[in-house]
Amino acid sequence: MLMMPTNLDFQPDLIRRFDVAGPRYTSYPTADRFRQDFRAADYAAALRERGQDTATPLSLYAHIPFCETLCYYCGCNKIPTKNHARSGPYLDQVEREMERVASLLGARLRATQLHWGGGTPTFLSDQEAGRLMEMTHRYFALQPGGEYSIEIDPRKVGKDRVAHLAALGFNRMSVGVQDFDPAVQQAVNRIQSVEETRDVIQAARANGFASVSIDLIYGLPRQNPFNFAATLEQVVDLRPDRVALYSYAHLPQRFTPQRRIDAADLPEPQAKLVLLGLAIRRLAHAGYVYIGMDHFALPDDELARAQREGQLHRNFQGYSTQADLDLLAFGVSGISKLGRHYIQNAKSLEAYGAALAAGELPVDRGLTLGDDDLMRRDAIQRLMCDFALDLQDLAQRHGLRDAQTYFAADLKRLEPLEQAGLLQRDGLALRVTPQGRLLVRVIAMQFDRHLHDAASLLQAPRYSRVI
Missing domain, CATH: 3.80.30.20 (tm_1862 like domain)
Structure with missing residues (x-):
């Protein structure tokens, strides 16, 4: 694994170029x-x-x-x-x-x-x-x-x-x-x-x-x-x-x-x-x-x-x-995470209270993650926390043999970011550069399968800009 950078390089031109709308990744997949x-x-x-x-x-x-x-x-x-x-x-x-x-x-x-x-x-x-x-x-x-x-x-x-x-x-x-x-x-x-x-x-x-x-x-x-x-x-x-x-x-x-x-x-x-x-x-x-x-x-x-x-x-x-x-989240609109499950409570006081009065859990919606979701959640977590990601190590932790082939499309999407100097790549090891740290959300987006799925793009929600 490449060592992560120890500083932050603020480059306005790069930020303007890559300041797109995207998720904050408090969870993956996003709510x-x-x-x-x-x-x-x-x-x-x-x-x-x-x-x-x-x-x-x-x-x-x-x-x-x-x-x-x-x-x-x-x-x-x-x-x-x-x-x-x-x-x-x-x-x-x-x-x-x-x-x-x-x-x-x-x-x-x-x-x-x-x-x-x-x-x-x-x-x-x-x-x-x-x-x-x-x-x-x-x-x-x-x-x-x-x-x-x-x-x-x-x-x-x-x-x-x-x-x-x-x-x-x-x-x-x-x-x-x-x-x-x-x-x-x-x-x-x-x-x-x-x-x-x-x-x-x-x-x-x-x-x-x-x-x-x-x-x-x-x-x-x-x-x-x-x-x-x-x-x-x-x-x-x-x-x-x-x-x-x-x-x-x-x-x-x-x-x-x-x-x-x-x-x-x-x-x-x-x-x-x-x-x-x-x-x-x-x-x-x-x-x-x-x-x-x-x-x-x-x-x-x-x-x-x-x-x-x-x-x-x-x-x-x-x-x-x-x-x-x-x-475990309690109260109106709270989001829980249990293993491979996300669960969100009812978003209004009326619906929240009605479910509890009926003896039910106040669930509004949720998601059960597949194996690919779990692996990509891990990948985005490490990018956000370490500013570095070793795809081979990630694949081994999740029982995947051929990381190069599995992440081929993701690596292709990363090429413009690498050329712009937002990250450096050594084989399957990625390191976010000092000038790329403010734009780590953009790098993480390249591993978001839901963002790049053709059917999903037709219903893409509106996110705020990353900067």
Whole structure:
């Protein structure tokens, strides 16, 4: 295997040339390939089978869809409401789902990873957060030393709340920021001060959180190099362990809240690229290393260490130091992964609640992966995490003899990327170059059989651009 690069080379001309629309590969095959004929009975069978493995730990996810204010850029499954009376009945439903899943597993399995996302998980009161954590402990054995993370809205969280979350067992925190400039905040309906953000991060440090991440978005309305540079300075001053730098994808036809954004306020593609370059240079100067797929971390952060040691993984929540664990997701729209199965819950509260009231698992759709899917999932995972892939080694792990013939079409599709300098090839060993790392999604797309299947192309979904 060729050694992976240790730096990032920002080349705007290359990015403009290969900035196509494509999946983010939080899963492979991607969620738009899930099928409606995957039903609750299929999930139940997968749970019974998984319950026989009591040695391997699980990853858990809970989706809290509520948030008090609507951020116009958001594409998440959320329910804006100021009515906090809605969260109690929702937790009743989540508890029914946990109870049903645990009964099918037939054992109180161990878990070493937990994430609460949303919406806004801190929409829950302290008492409700305690209740959700208590029910999680009742049905699963959370192990000491695991990764237990929560998404935080600093506008609604004070020092006492952070201390309570730490007492519940959370040790990692993702803090939503997006941008600190007042004009940008007004344009996206998210008003948040540097001071309240700093207070939350300092409280996390004081309460023993092992890692704090800040989320930023470039390409938002009214952003320009001057105000975004100021935001970057403020973020660097806060010194989070990680920074997630996402590209804003303006898809108002898919995400209704984005229709409230004036498209005339959005940076042009060239200006957006300037913002990205600005962020990369400033974060590099501050000592952050590029992990991949929008993520940066300090060199001593566990993600950076895991990548150096070839132990980095990806799941639906992003990069992780945990092995490729099976994931059980609870709540509306949650996506689970069990072996070769993906399962997505009902996307509306009404459908989710109705299924549980009928004693059923709230399955909306899913997918059972074939052997080719499993191998290509492995290939894309290694590209995203290691920026390197040995196709011969991949083939051997999956019982395939002739990798050269099997991947002939994929290698052919890679040739223009190789000629452009995005990757280097030594036989069947591939290495993403420093200038290709920002475009690793484009490289991964060449191994996506579903993207290149003739019938699939006729029904190709619309993805956001990779940059």
